[in-house]
Amino acid sequence: MADAAESEKILNKINGEGVSDDDFDLGQRLRSLRELHNLSQRQLAKRAGVSNAVISLIEQNRTSPSVGMLKKVLGGIPMSMTDFFALDVAPREKVFFRSDELTEIAGGKISFRQVGRDLTGKALQILRERYQPGADTGDTMLRHEGEESGVVIRGRFEVTVGEQRRVLGPGDAFYFDSRIPHRFRNIGEEEVEVVTACTPPSF
Template sequence: METLGTAGDRPAEDRVERVLSGLGAKIRRARREQGMTLEGLAAAAGTSAAHISRLESGERQPSLDGALRLAFGLGMRFDELFEEPGDPEPGTVVRGGEAPVFQGKGVRLQRLVPEAGPEGLEAVKVIYPADRVADQELHEHEGQEWLYMIKGRLRLTLGEERTVLEPGDAAFFNARLPHNFDVLSEEDAEVLMVSCVPCTHRLASPESRRSFTDGHPDLKGLR
């Protein structure tokens, strides 16, 4: 596994620009979180609503004493107002030979990311063998699923509807709709599956923190 896109050390000039360019949006966000109007913040900071509006739009930058009054008016520490934004997490590259492969109940799964991302995003390649016994039961779970057919043919049952997916076809659906997959081709079917389980579900309880693979008996327990 490799990481890409690390920010590295930034020149002081760039760091100052990052702080100042985001200052207006930070003031607006903090004001709204406090439930304050432009006029309310202006009164608390000893300035005019028009000046606050220009600060929030980025047309103006506050003076030192003006920034202090803004911080006090917003109930923030001065250093919070000028806190440098953090760098984004670096990207990840998983080479084909490094991606872990798991054997499930009649399927093989290759996990394309080390683990679910902060937004509950998971990506896997699933191989359904041609001799797999058809699954008669429909399954459902939290989240959204997107899939892309790489090889073979699959029948997707979604609720009371059925459709056949061939290489190049894609499908997207709410995973709470009852669904299953059956192989129709004489060769193995390979599918790229991407699932997103919102944080509100993943953080609510141990039950809702399950991986989307737990919603499929063939994939259940694969980590």
């Protein structure tokens, strides 16, 4: 018994130190994450549907949240458990994005969902765009540096580039120099879905 107890402790120690994400600071990570998203403890708590106190306590490492709780909290950011703990192994670049992780750029009748969060220093911007029926990019034509291209996935999509205008359907695509004034519009009755790419990022 004494031996067993001792070996338990030893094993514990080995495992505890060897495998566990030893100096993993859960509280600090949550705090950084929250601040990165410009959320106050109360804002995050509200979005996550939990009390604000628990955010404070977790960030101070004064409680070890249940995974259910942690999941709820992360849901308010939003971030998955996987990604939360994945940050641990190495500060590696984020490569994969679940569809709900694409950063929403504009809501309303037009939805721009960008792959990647911060594109400063990046050369490429790729977006998944949705246009409600009748939605368009406005009266003034768009103009910016770079090149732009896209593929229509769904719907009837009117693309105007300079003096050319064309209605594109699923599978159709466009490619133009972004310095030429351009405009997009959903002229169909169903939602338009289109994947576009830009270089360099235009916003």
